[in-house]
Amino acid sequence: MSDGVQVPAQGPALAIEAVSHAFGARRALDGVSLTVPDGRFVALLGPNGAGKTTLFSLATRLYATREGRVRIFGHDLSRAPSAALAELGVVFQSRTLDLDLSVRQNLAYHGALHGMAGREVKARIAVLLALVGLADRVDDKVRTLSGGQSRRVEIARALIHRPRLLLLDEATVGLDLPSRSAIVEIVRRLVEEEGLAVLWATHIFDEVRADDLIYVLDKGRIIAHGTAREVTGAHLRPAEERAPDGPTAALEAAFRAMTAARSEDAA
Numbered sequence: 001m002s003d004g005v006q007v008p009a010q011g012p013a014l015a016i017e018a019v020s021h022a023f024g025a026r027r028a029l030d031g032v033s034l035t036v037p038d039g040r041f042v043a044l045l046g047p048n049g050a051g052k053t054t055l056f057s058l059a060t061r062l063y064a065t066r067e068g069r070v071r072i073f074g075h076d077l078s079r080a081p082s083a084a085l086a087e088l089g090v091v092f093q094s095r096t097l098d099l100d101l102s103v104r105q106n107l108a109y110h111g112a113l114h115g116m117a118g119r120e121v122k123a124r125i126a127v128l129l130a131l132v133g134l135a136d137r138v139d140d141k142v143r144t145l146s147g148g149q150s151r152r153v154e155i156a157r158a159l160i161h162r163p164r165l166l167l168l169d170e171a172t173v174g175l176d177l178p179s180r181s182a183i184v185e186i187v188r189r190l191v192e193e194e195g196l197a198v199l200w201a202t203h204i205f206d207e208v209r210a211d212d213l214i215y216v217l218d219k220g221r222i223i224a225h226g227t228a229r230e231v232t233g234a235h236l237r238p239a240e241e242r243a244p245d246g247p248t249a250a251l252e253a254a255f256r257a258m259t260a261a262r263s264e265d266a267a
């Protein structure tokens with residue numbers, strides 16, 4: 001299939017199959033496979049250096065995929081990049097808004113990049129800013145926004161071209177608790193009400209719910225996947241499973257047990 005040919009969407013929102021990536025001698029990803037079903041929130045959990053950002057760079061075509069395959073709603077990212085990327089919105093870990101432009105200008109520029117007509121972009125900006133609770137800040141420069149508000153503008157920007165899959169790389173890092181909660185709530189609402197598929201990379205356990213699908217990435221490998229409840233149950237002793245402080249503590253304990261076991265194996 002050549003790029004630009006429109007074919008009906010098929011398959012999961014994101015299918016990463018046996019992807020590996022190395023920086024020189026350092027293998028950052030080693031045979032990673034991961035699926036985000038349409039309309040689901042999937043968490044990618046991993047400590048610093050696990051390979052999350054490298055995986056995002058491959059899934060967004062920032063890096064070429066040399067080993068393995070990435071498909072977005074059935075479109076192969078290497079062979080049909082335009083069709084694949086049209087379905088994809090992304091919020092990167094580092095801030096990427098132009099601080100000296102207004103919120104509207106940042107969003108409009110992104111809409112133009114996607115080839116959207118001016119009138120369509122204007123209407124979309126209004127809808128998205130209402131959705132992220134920033135309708136009253138449309139003409140303010142991004143420089144005047146808080147960290148959490150900027151993140152919400154980045155989410156709006158990522159959605160301007162109506163993608164059906166959203167990738168967020170540590171979207172809440174560096175934010176205070178209320179700002180983090182607001183962002184998690186917006187993204188979860190998009191999944192529940194708009195049917196968006198989301199891959200949410202994080203190392204913060206309390207952002208994960210028991211029924212979420214999770215993939216645990218450690219040193220470039222997926223070491224566990226399933227619902228958070230399943231992963232926790234499979235890797236915890238019964239006493240820890242009954243931890244009074246709930247799924248967050250259970251997940252954190254399971255994660256430590258898994259990664260510690262791998263370190264011992266490697267020793």
Ligand SMILES: Nc1ncnc2c1ncn2[C@@H]1O[C@H](COP(=O)(O)OP(=O)(O)OP(=O)(O)O)[C@@H](O)[C@H]1O
Nearest residue numbers: 023026028046047048049050051052053054055170
């Ligand atoms: N451009 C690069 N050049 C060389 N090594 C890199 C580069 N980018 C990442 N790495 C290495 O690849 C591994 C995975 O890094 P990556 O940034 O993907 O992890 P991460 O899970 O996103 O961590 P963090 O949450 O700290 O960003 C690390 O060992 C890192 O040092």
